[in-house]
Amino acid sequence: MYICLCNQHRDGDLRKLAQKGIRCARAAYQALGGEPQCGRCLSFAQQIIDAIPAETPNLLPGASNSLAASD
Ligand code: FES
Numbered sequence: 607m608y609i610c611l612c613n614q615h616r617d618g619d620l621r622k623l624a625q626k627g628i629r630c631a632r633a634a635y636q637a638l639g640g641e642p643q644c645g646r647c648l649s650f651a652q653q654i655i656d657a658i659p660a661e662t663p664n665l666l667p668g669a670s671n672s673l674a675a676s677d
Pocket of ligand 1: 609610611612613641642643644645646647648
C-alpha cells in the first residue's frame, strides 16, 4: 500500500527500513531517495515504523543473535 503519494513510498519499504534500525520517518524517506513534499504522510509513516521492532544488535563483535547454545 502506498503511504506517501508524493514519493510513492510503500508501507513495506518503511517496514524493511524500520527492521534495519531506521526509526525516523524522515530518515526512512532519505534512505529511499526522497524528501517529504507535502508532509501529510509523515505521522502515519512514523506509526508504521514505531510498530516494527528493530533488529537486535550484536552486543559483541562476532556474536550471533541466536540464543541457542553452541556446546
Ligand atoms: S504524501 Fe508523502 S510527502 Fe506528500
